[in-house]
Amino acid sequence: MMFYFVIVSGVAFLLFSAAVLLSDMRGLGRRERAVVTCEGYRPGSFGETVYGMKPIVRNGKVAKGAVRGKSLGIRVGQEVEVVYDPKYPSRMYLADRARRAPTLAAVGFFGTVGILEVAGALFFLR
Numbered sequence: 001m002m003f004y005f006v007i008v009s010g011v012a013f014l015l016f017s018a019a020v021l022l023s024d025m026r027g028l029g030r031r032e033r034a035v036v037t038c039e040g041y042r043p044g045s046f047g048e049t050v051y052g053m054k055p056i057v058r059n060g061k062v063a064k065g066a067v068r069g070k071s072l073g074i075r076v077g078q079e080v081e082v083v084y085d086p087k088y089p090s091r092m093y094l095a096d097r098a099r100r101a102p103t104l105a106a107v108g109f110f111g112t113v114g115i116l117e118v119a120g121a122l123f124f125l126r
Contacts, residue, residue, distance in 0.1 A: 006117055009117060010117030014111060021107045028100060032058070034082055035079050037078070038074050038078050041076070058086075061086065065082075067080070
């Protein structure tokens with residue numbers, strides 16, 4: 001009975017990992033680039049600085065967001081090129097530093113846990 005539980009939970013971890021990776025890839029296809037002016041900045045968490053950007057208007061929709069990071073070198077009033085997902089406009093990244101898969105660490109973790117569970121069940125619980 002324990003064997004089947006471990007196999008099913010391992011497969012569930014693998015499926016969850018694949019779903020998160022698929023979500024990242026779909027978000028990558030939706031990304032848009034825009035040149036935006038920095039409105040101001042404020043301290044964020046974990047030593048980051050949050051740079052507020054002016055709203056972007058495209059196709060009748062307004063996207064208002066911020067770029068977060070450590071020592072990005074952005075000044076108030078400076079125009080920067082950002083990449084954002086129209087579905088989640090508050091998450092903006094500098095175009096040259098945009099991550100292709102923001103949740104890649106979670107995909108790797110859950111995928112590894114799933115593989116270890118299935119392998120452990122096949123080799124040790126039989």
